[in-house]
Amino acid sequence: MLFNMKSLSCFKAYDVRGLVPEELNEDVVYRIGRAYAAFVEPQKVAVGYDIRLSSRRLSKALIAGLTDSGVDVIDIGIGGSELSYFATFHENIDGGIMVTASHNPPDYNGLKFVREESKPISADTGLEEIRILAEKNQFPTTDRKGLVTKKDVKPDYIQHLLSYVSTPDLSPLKIVVNAGNGGAGPILDLLEPHLPFEFFRMHHEPDGTFPNGVPNPLLETNRSETIMHVQKTGADLGLAWDGDYDRCFFFDEDGRFIDGYYIVGLLAQAFLKKSPGERIVHDPRLTWNILDIVKKGGGQALQSKSGHAFIKQTMREKDAIYGGEMSAHHYFRDFSYADSGMIPWLLVTEIMSQKNDPLSALVGKRMELFPASGEINRKVEDVETTINRIKSLYAENALSIDHTDGVSIEFADWRFNLRASNTEPVVRLNVESNGNMKLMQQRTDELLRVLGGKAA
Numbered sequence: 420m421l422f423n424m425k426s427l428s429c430f431k432a433y434d435v436r437g438l439v440p441e442e443l444n445e446d447v448v449y450r451i452g453r454a455y456a457a458f459v460e461p462q463k464v465a466v467g468y469d470i471r472l473s474s475r476r477l478s479k480a481l482i483a484g485l486t487d488s489g490v491d492v493i494d495i496g497i498g499g500s501e502l503s504y505f506a507t508f509h510e511n512i513d514g515g516i517m518v519t520a521s522h523n524p525p526d527y528n529g530l531k532f533v534r535e536e537s538k539p540i541s542a543d544t545g546l547e548e549i550r551i552l553a554e555k556n557q558f559p560t561t562d563r564k565g566l567v568t569k570k571d572v573k574p575d576y577i578q579h580l581l582s583y584v585s586t587p588d589l590s591p592l593k594i595v596v597n598a599g600n601g602g603a604g605p606i607l608d609l610l611e612p613h614l615p616f617e618f619f620r621m622h623h624e625p626d627g628t629f630p631n632g633v634p635n636p637l638l639e640t641n642r643s644e645t646i647m648h649v650q651k652t653g654a655d656l657g658l659a660w661d662g663d664y665d666r667c668f669f670f671d672e673d674g675r676f677i678d679g680y681y682i683v684g685l686l687a688q689a690f691l692k693k694s695p696g697e698r699i700v701h702d703p704r705l706t707w708n709i710l711d712i713v714k715k716g717g718g719q720a721l722q723s724k725s726g727h728a729f730i731k732q733t734m735r736e737k738d739a740i741y742g743g744e745m746s747a748h749h750y751f752r753d754f755s756y757a758d759s760g761m762i763p764w765l766l767v768t769e770i771m772s773q774k775n776d777p778l779s780a781l782v783g784k785r786m787e788l789f790p791a792s793g794e795i796n797r798k799v800e801d802v803e804t805t806i807n808r809i810k811s812l813y814a815e816n817a818l819s820i821d822h823t824d825g826v827s828i829e830f831a832d833w834r835f836n837l838r839a840s841n842t843e844p845v846v847r848l849n850v851e852s853n854g855n856m857k858l859m860q861q862r863t864d865e866l867l868r869v870l871g872g873k874a875a
Contacts, residue, residue: 429529430550432841433541433728436520436529439473443528445480447553448518451530452484454552458545459534461513465506465572467495468518469663470602470625473528478518481530486565488558494569497625499602499664501759504537505579506572508755522635522661525628537755538735541728577609583753584765589615590772592655595670597621597645599634601662606761616768619652621645634661636668637747639676646674656771656778658764666747667760669767671778678793680705681782683743684712686763689770690741691716700734700742700750703823704836704849708789709743724824725838731756745794745849791851792863796875802839802846805870809837812869833862845875 427447429437435451437443455464466482468474474497482492495506500517507515514534520527532540532549540546552558596618598604604623611618621644622631635641636659649657649670657670669677687699687709695717701709702725713720723733727748734742734756742750749763750756771778799805806826813828813835814820821827825838825847833852840847848866852859 448480449484450553456488463491463512465515472627489561504757519663584769591615595657597659600626603660603664649674664760679747680745698739790856797872798875799872
């Protein structure tokens with residue numbers, strides 16, 4: 420079935436995402452393939468797809484669009500987003516595209532794009548131009564049809580992942596792994612023979628119908644099963660991933676969910692111990708823990724606007740060794756500044772092994788020093804008006820105000836960031852304090868009263 424849409428609503432700020440087939444279908448994806456080829460002008464592109472039921476056929480349409488434009492394709496098959504990033508920089512080719520909708524419901528799908536060296540393509544670096552070309556749907560005929568080569572890059576990818584840790588020094592940890600029926604399971608199976616860990620598997624088999632719910636551990640309602648399994652098995656660690664496994668979430672030995680903010684600090688500390696003086700990139704939502712760790716580690720902290728495209732650009736420009744967001748995205752220079760959901764947990768297990776400490780001990784002190792609210796979403800009538808109103812109420816007594824991403828307002832012993840969602844009439848609030856849990860909670864409650872709106 421063809422849908423000759425003139426206006427494509429599936430283009431978002433960082434990628435393509437939409438309902439299948441109403442917003443995204445073979446015809447649209449074919450046109451996007453042609454448009455990508457016209458804009459990037461690549462000679463060879465890696466194409467992969469996730470476990471969703473519609474992904475393989477959309478991948479075939481994408482490959483047809485690329486090859487009809489004269490572009491050669493390396494078909495890397497099924498996997499997660501970072502597999503396409505890896506294939507692009509490892510094979511030294513001109514671009515990569517992954518068919519995926521990450522943690523969206525089963526009836527969604529999408530596309531993530533990179534160019535050479537896995538540089539991201541987002542709205543301000545070419546995605547808008549690709550949209551316009553796809554909507555026009557006017558492409559020149561080509562004398563040459565591109566060639567398709569199937570290649571399994573997973574063996575090289577696994578060896579690359581293992582290069583981040585000293586496997587002989589890892590302790591025989593017991594780990595609950597919740598793949599959420601997404602793409603993480605097969606990668607864990609490939610890693611397992613190289614590691615001394617005992618895995619307790621949950622929802623391990625890839626299943627595009629997501630029979631146990633959409634894999635998005637950032638939602639509190641999606642954590643209870645992992646928590647109970649950690650407690651039941653007596654595991655040393657719990658891990659969960661989203662559908663395309665580019666985000667990894669941590670649970671300590673008691674089953675307590677560990678906010679990504681503190682994992683960023685833990686990894687920053689580890690990188691600076693190995694490589695003093697390096698640059699660490701962080702987002703503006705929660706900062707004091709990171710700034711304190713980087714300062715004590717002799718490094719340089721660099722703030723970037725939230726979002727993978729901005730973090731990656733800052734990392735590349737400043738040659739940062741590591742970057743992290745509290746949303747559980749972690750970026751690595753040796754991974755071509757791209758994000759990975761596999762490298763972080765390997766590094767954390769190495770830290771646990773080196774220090775012979777549980778995760779609770781590694782992050783507990785930092786959580787006491789800089790308690791944080793976690794991100795709270797509120798649906799409001801007018802996002803811009805709401806942010807300006809909060810700013811005017813709190814600006815007078817502030818020590819500093821920053822507009823890198825939304826508004827960050829700091830006081831002597833607490834701070835908050837309030838920013839807009841990219842996709843809906845929602846504001847996102849984060850509050851932290853300097854060693855005072857009660858104050859952090861009081862200020863959070865106060866801000867929520869002033870914000871009004873409804874939970875989102």
